[in-house]
Amino acid sequence: MLPTFTYIKPTTLDQAVRELATPGARACSGGTDLLGCLRDRVFTAEKLVSLNGLTELRGVTELANGGLRIGALTTLTEVATHALIGAKYQVLAAAAAAAASPQLRNQGTIGGNICQRPRCWYYRGDFACARKGGDICFAKEGENQLHAIFGGDVCVMVHPSDTAPALMALDASVRLVGPRGTRTVPMGEFFVLPSKDHTRETVVEPGELVTELVLPPPPALAVSTYRKLRARGAWDFAITGAAVALGLRGKKIESARVVLSGVAPVPWRVEAAEKELVGHELSDALIERAAQRASANATPLSGNAYKVALVRGAVAEALSDLRDKG
Numbered sequence: 001m002l003p004t005f006t007y008i009k010p011t012t013l014d015q016a017v018r019e020l021a022t023p024g025a026r027a028c029s030g031g032t033d034l035l036g037c038l039r040d041r042v043f044t045a046e047k048l049v050s051l052n053g054l055t056e057l058r059g060v061t062e063l064a065n066g067g068l069r070i071g072a073l074t075t076l077t078e079v080a081t082h083a084l085i086g087a088k089y090q091v092l093a094a095a096a097a098a099a100a101s102p103q104l105r106n107q108g109t110i111g112g113n114i115c116q117r118p119r120c121w122y123y124r125g126d127f128a129c130a131r132k133g134g135d136i137c138f139a140k141e142g143e144n145q146l147h148a149i150f151g152g153d154v155c156v157m158v159h160p161s162d163t164a165p166a167l168m169a170l171d172a173s174v175r176l177v178g179p180r181g182t183r184t185v186p187m188g189e190f191f192v193l194p195s196k197d198h199t200r201e202t203v204v205e206p207g208e209l210v211t212e213l214v215l216p217p218p219p220a221l222a223v224s225t226y227r228k229l230r231a232r233g234a235w236d237f238a239i240t241g242a243a244v245a246l247g248l249r250g251k252k253i254e255s256a257r258v259v260l261s262g263v264a265p266v267p268w269r270v271e272a273a274e275k276e277l278v279g280h281e282l283s284d285a286l287i288e289r290a291a292q293r294a295s296a297n298a299t300p301l302s303g304n305a306y307k308v309a310l311v312r313g314a315v316a317e318a319l320s321d322l323r324d325k326g
């Protein structure tokens with residue numbers, strides 16, 4: 001059963017920021033993650049501040065520089081089916097389409113998707129784990145088949161969003177508004193590793209909210225894709241995924257982004273794989289080398305060594321897909 005809380009639906013950003021700055025307040029967009037957390041007593045809330053009255057946070061707008069602004073309240077379905085996103089930022093359309101189920105994509109927003117809480121069964125269960133302020137990460141010595149093979153530290157949860165690695169591969173930025181005004185944070189700096197602070201997943205401060213995602217214009221010749229590996233064909237989180245974006249001159253790779261999902265507490269960029277790709281044309285040998293690089297520094301736990309091979313496979317399949325398209 002849901003606990004008792006106050007529900008408020010501001011109609012202006014100023015009002016939303018004021019309401020969010022009060023103790024115990026939490027932002028609610030689609031509610032598909034938040035309400036489950038409250039029902040399961042993962043954390044508490046005194047007040048839910050619905051963002052749904054803030055119409056300026058909805059929709060996709062093309063920018064004068066050729067980039068794109070995506071309002072935080074834009075649903076995953078809208079992101080997955082938007083013509084411009086599909087044409088210019090395929091990796092994001094594919095990632096949004098691969099997230100959750102049709103019902104969840106209709107209700108869940110892109111702002112909520114990048115701010116959703118970890119899915120670790122200890123965190124979601126009745127355990128006072130490190131991320132909830134306890135002393136122990138139970139997954140380290142416990143059931144850790146779905147946990148991190150990179151970047152785990154005091155906590156080995158994996159970041160659950162499919163759109164976040166795609167946004168990172170596209171060099172997107174996050175715009176935030178809060179009691180101290182507005183700021184813009186590159187996606188690469190938005191997520192927080194456990195070694196820095198294991199009690200939070202993002203740099204969003206209390207009282208702040210995400211208002212929009214900003215995508216820079218893609219290179220003149222660009223291809224991108226998202227390969228997601230999961231236990232079931234639908235309604236399931238990534239066990240491993242690879243978001244890959246390439247800028248090309250002819251067939252030669254001029255810029256590369258390779259960002260993994262499902263394997264680290266944050267979307268995991270693998271610059272070693274990117275460096276391997278730049279300056280070359282995609283060939284079987286290059287794809288193999290880049291895929292090897294992507295998995296090279298993994299430190300698997302007792303139950304998840306299989307993910308190392310999945311990383312190689314996801315990166316190789318994403319790159320092969322791009323070669324076939326190019």
Ligand SMILES: Cc1cc2nc3c(=O)[nH]c(=O)nc-3n(C[C@H](O)[C@H](O)[C@H](O)COP(=O)(O)OP(=O)(O)OC[C@H]3O[C@@H](n4cnc5c(N)ncnc54)[C@H](O)[C@@H]3O)c2cc1C
Nearest residue numbers: 029030031032033034100108109111112113115162210236
């Ligand atoms: C069964 C199931 C399967 C799923 N599978 C996948 C999957 O495969 N891939 C995937 O990526 N996701 C998956 N999800 C997660 C789902 O996509 C998210 O629940 C959804 O995207 C969250 O969006 P929302 O608008 O409902 O967020 P909410 O539930 O409203 O909010 C989520 C969190 O973000 C905060 N928040 C919301 N909006 C903002 C904002 N604008 N600024 C700051 N903080 C904010 C809230 O306070 C809350 O903590 C799954 C969820 C379920 C229940």
